Amino acid sequence: MEIIQKERGSISNANVGWIELVKQLKINSFSKIFILTDSNTKIDCLPYFLSKVNFKQQPELLEMHSGEQNKNISTCIELWTTLSEKGADRNSLLINLGGGVVTDLGGFIASTFRRGIEFINIPTTLLAMVDASVGGKNGIDLGNLKNQIGIIRNPLLVLIDIEFLKTLPQAELTSGYAEMLKHGLIYSEEYWNELKQFSAANMNEVNQLIWASVKIKNEVVTEDPLEKGRRKTLNYGHTLGHAIESYCLSSEEKKTLLHGEAIAIGMILATYISTILCNFPKQKLEAVTSTFLKHFQKEFFTKKDIESIIDLLKYDKKNSHGEINFVLLENFGKHRVNCHVENQLIYEAFNYYDNY
Structure with missing residues (x-):
């Protein structure tokens, strides 16, 4: 079990990561907590995630359609609008629970809403664990052109738990x-x-x-x-x-x-x-x-x-x-x-x- 310190937050592995997540939730006193999933991770990964964390306040669930074709500005507008309607402010937290599409887009959403709110990446695919969720690249596609719009900003925490890999097809x-x-x-x-x-x-x-x-x-x-x-x-x-x-x-x-x-x-x-x-x-x-x-x-x-x-x-x-x-x-x-x-x-x- 390890933890890598970074300029903002850390990258944590398994049990240490869950402890670090609870610690961050406690010390930051977020006004509201939102969890972004896609239609697959909502079913396959959200129950396990919720079983690992005892939230003092009930988090709000945000859902997007799965797939690279949905990593676009239209999805962003829908999510920005939902955050606004649900009363998100600058002290809110967005937890991105999913693969590279969710962590890329979710990080971009968080980095631009109200000029930047905190976010945490919990990658659920191998690709996101070793690549997309680490390094602070957040962004969306422009039509079929990959990652043309975005920003570099590290999440508060990246939590890697290989238990999520059991939900993946080969x-x-x-x-x-x-x-x-x-x-x-x-x-x-x-x-x-x-x-x-x-x-x-x-x-x-x-x-x-x-x-x-x-x-x-x-x-x-x-x-x-x-x-x-x-x-x-x-x-x-x-x-x-x-x-x-x-x-x-x-x-x-x-x-x-x-x-x-x-x-x-x-x-x-x-x-x-x-x-x-x-x-x-x-x-x-x-x-x-x-x-x-x-x-x-x-x-x-x-x-x-x-x-x-x-x-x-x-x-x-x-x-x-x-x-x-x-x-x-x-x-x-x-x-x-x-x-x-x-x-x-x-x-x-x-x-x-x-x-x-």
């Missing part, structure tokens, strides 16, 4: 696993090799690996909270991955991909590009590719699909002065940021992926 667990593999790529080959043994059946091992990923991300975002340098490495594979995710979300012909499924493709592509531009070892490229394809089903992209995906790159958040910036690797844990990649090389990367 696809959601695998989606989160992609972000853990990313941590291995950008941090150390040793951690990458540990992750290859990941099995949701061994919850004790899962807990240890999740906590290792949380520590890696916390180290990176603490060093570079505003994403001026090292924090950009957390976007490894995301430049193309987000474009693939957005394209599949908007295309009637493509299957909608979970975030981790799209990012897994993006990381294979980025690692191939890294072998060309940064001399990432080719034998390690083969190992990376085979590991991802062992867990993630291969998708197929036509030349027209790739053209559309490349066109979406202009909306990537790391872009500057009209240039599309990639994060690439020289080796495990050895990165380059702000790399420029020609479109022809992107086509070559897709060809490598399609023909592997």
